[in-house]
Amino acid sequence: MRVAIVGATGAVGQEMLGVLENRKFPVAELRLYASARSAGKTTRFLGQDITVEALPEGPLPADIVLASAGGSLSKQYAPVWAKGGSIVIDNSSAFRYEDWVPLVIPEINPGALVGHKNIVANPNCTTIIMAVALWPLHQAFKARRVIISSYQASSGAGASAMEELLEGTRAVLSGGKAENKIFAYPLPFNVIPHIDVFQENGYTKEEMKVVWETRKIFGEPGLKLSATCVRVPTLRTHSEAVTVEFEKPVTPEAAREVLSAAAGIDLVDVPSEKKYPMPMNASSKYNVEVGRIRKNLVFDNALDFFVAGDQLLKGAALNAVQIAELLLD
Ligand code: A2P
Numbered sequence: 140m141r142v143a144i145v146g147a148t149g150a151v152g153q154e155m156l157g158v159l160e161n162r163k164f165p166v167a168e169l170r171l172y173a174s175a176r177s178a179g180k181t182t183r184f185l186g187q188d189i190t191v192e193a194l195p196e197g198p199l200p201a202d203i204v205l206a207s208a209g210g211s212l213s214k215q216y217a218p219v220w221a222k223g224g225s226i227v228i229d230n231s232s233a234f235r236y237e238d239w240v241p242l243v244i245p246e247i248n249p250g251a252l253v254g255h256k257n258i259v260a261n262p263n264c265t266t267i268i269m270a271v272a273l274w275p276l277h278q279a280f281k282a283r284r285v286i287i288s289s290y291q292a293s294s295g296a297g298a299s300a301m302e303e304l305l306e307g308t309r310a311v312l313s314g315g316k317a318e319n320k321i322f323a324y325p326l327p328f329n330v331i332p333h334i335d336v337f338q339e340n341g342y343t344k345e346e347m348k349v350v351w352e353t354r355k356i357f358g359e360p361g362l363k364l365s366a367t368c369v370r371v372p373t374l375r376t377h378s379e380a381v382t383v384e385f386e387k388p389v390t391p392e393a394a395r396e397v398l399s400a401a402a403g404i405d406l407v408d409v410p411s412e413k414k415y416p417m418p419m420n421a422s423s424k425y426n427v428e429v430g431r432i433r434k435n436l437v438f439d440n441a442l443d444f445f446v447a448g449d450q451l452l453k454g455a456a457l458n459a460v461q462i463a464e465l466l467l468d
Contacts, residue, residue, distance in 0.1 A: 140165055140467070143201035143225070145216075146208030147171035147191055148180065150298040151230055154456035155205050156184050162460060165467070170201060173208070198223020203463050206230060207455065221257035226466055228259050228459045232344075235260040235352060242355050245461040246402045247274045251356075252465055259462055262356060263348040264454025265289050265368060269379050270353055271453065272429045272446045275401035276394055277357065280385035284438070287349060287366040290378040291334060292418065294451055296321050301374050308372070322370060331370040343368060376418035377450040384441040391432045394442055398429055403453065408432055416447035424449055425457055 142159065146152040152173070159166055169184055171191045178193040194208075197219060204220050206213050207230035214233040221227050234240040241251040242260045244267055252259060262270070269287055276282065293304040300321045307317030308327040317325035323333050335344035342350075346366040354360050399406045407416050408430035416428035427448035435441035448454060 140203055140463075141168045141170075141201045142166050142463075143170040143172060143199045143204045145172045145194060145199075145204060145206040145212070146230075147182065148173040148177045148298075149207055150294050150301065150451055151207040151455040152205075153182075153298075154451045155207070155459065156182060158452065158456045158460045160185055162464070164460060164463065168200075170199065172199070199225055201225050203228065203466065205456075205459050205463070207459075217258050224257075226255070226257050226259065228261055228462050230261045230455055230459060232260075232263065232348060234258050235262065235348075236355070242352060243462050243465075244270055244274075244356055244458060245465055246271055248356050248358070249465050252462070259466075261455065261459045261462065262352045263345070264295060264450035265291060265345065265366070265377055265379065266349045266352040266356070267454045267458055268377050268427050268446055268448035268450060269349065269381055270356055271403045271427045271448070272398065272401075272444065273353070273381065273383065274357065275397050275404070276383065276385070276389075276442075277359075279393070279397045280387045280389040282362060282383050283386050284384040284441075285353075285362065285364040286382040287364065288380045289349075289366065289368045290330075290371045290373075290380075291345075291368060292373040292375045292377055292450065293322075293326060293370070294375045295334070295370075295377065295454075304372055304374065326370060326372045328372065330372075332367065334368045334370055342366070373418050374422075375449060375451055376422045376447055377454060378416065378418060378421075378445065378447040380443065380445050382435055382438070382441060382443050384435075384438045386440075389440055389442060391434055391442060394432050394444070398432075403427060404429055406430065416445050418447055421447035422449050423452070425452055427453055 175193040181188040210231040349366040415430040431445035
């Protein structure tokens with residue numbers, strides 16, 4: 140396969156290189172694209188230096204385009220690349236809500252790829268990490284209502300957002316003030332309950348992405364979900380506290396049994412040994428960690444659990460490459 144990565148110098152683009160390498164994706168030729176600022180930089184892939192090119196106008200010489208350079212760029216160029224014969228796996232939200240565009244988590248709805256029209260959407264990172272854990276429980280016990288609170292890392296806003304957190308932390312530690320350009324407020328030593336733009340209903344777009352996308356991926360337009368998305372001063376890996384009310388009788392033991400057999404999940408749930416999901420351990424892992432499973436005290440027949448998943452990997456680069464693998468078959 141001739142593969143192109145658009146946004147190759149970014150936080151997700153860089154992870155895509157590593158995932159293609161690790162999973163031995165059959166790459167015949169790899170082209171790396173970014174803005175003109177990055178043209179001429181080199182990146183290692185399979186022991187070779189590959190030069191980053193400024194993204195050209197027009198179609199790309201690739202069978203698969205992995206795009207992670209923002210929504211407006213995807214909106215403008217993905218149809219051009221698709222028309223030129225490439226299959227575009229788009230990490231932005233530009234096409235996710237179009238009926239004709241498959242929105243795919245390979246562990247959940249690989250069948251949605253059938254009949255694709257050369258643009259496939261990679262879901263939002265917070266959605267993917269929660270959905271991978273919720274799906275097997277939904278299949279076993281049928282979820283009715285889902286309430287989510289997220290603890291999202293700075294890297295969700297890109298490589299420069301990680302830099303803003305590090306620089307700001309250094310500044311505060313040396314007695315200065317943290318600057319903020321990317322986040323609405325300084326993130327060091329703070330939490331910010333504001334990710335993406337506010338909607339008329341009082342939720343942010345990030346929160347509504349979790350609602351819209353989970354319904355589409357599960358094929359459950361009536362599933363009730365509510366999310367509160369919060370940025371926390373970690374570098375990578377999103378965590379989420381999830382409360383789910385089920386239709387069929389459920390117990391923590393039964394949920395653990397289901398999750399321990401599920402794809403893409405590591406059950407980390409031994410509180411007596413201080414074993415529970417955390418960014419510290421879930422970072423750089425392909426699987427999502429799930430733990431703290433317990434019976435919810437408020438709703439009848441409901442569970443609480445906690446997930447932590449590397450949102451640059453399963454939440455973005457890994458999921459995109461897994462989609463590409465499905466397209467090989
Ligand atoms: P560059 O590094 O040259 O700015 P992140 O999500 O980590 O911020 O990364 C965004 C990615 O999108 C980077 O690789 C960035 O390249 C790329 N990018 C941003 N704007 C453009 C553009 N106009 N054309 C091509 N690539 C772009």
